[in-house]
Amino acid sequence: MARTFLAVVGAAYIFLAIWCAVQPDATARSVGFELLPGSGQSEYFVVYGGLELALGIAFIWPLRRKEDTVGALRLCCLIHSCLVVFRTVSFFQFSDIGRTTYVLAAAEWLILIGTLFIASKAALQPVTEQDESP
Helix, strand or coil, rough: CHHHHHHHHHHHHHHHHHHHHCCCCHHHHHHCCCCCHHHHHHHHHHHHHHHHHHHHHHHHHHCCCCHHHHHHHHHHHHHHHHHHHHHHHHHHHCCCCCHHHHHHHCCCCCCHHHHHHHHHHHHHHHHHHHHHHH
């Protein structure tokens, strides 16, 4: 179950990375960014393309190496905890937040809750069972 969940999260990040790299202007606009030529385009391409691709690969990695499942769950929990905290603070700090941002926030919360649920179940299993769980 943990590896399947991580694979779905990883696939979503890989999809977002490709979408942001292929259509940077459209995806940037959907979250309120205006890409300035040169540096702005480069930064968006790197962070929203490259970093999201790296996250996607990190989350699907346990499909290749089962023994890395717990580490990937910890990474997923760490990343989404930070995203949820900063996103929640941003809702109190800023106004005129668009629909896409609320959708992203909901997805971040769902991923965090799912990760915590799966990690809590994994923590109750003996180490040998964790390595063998799908």
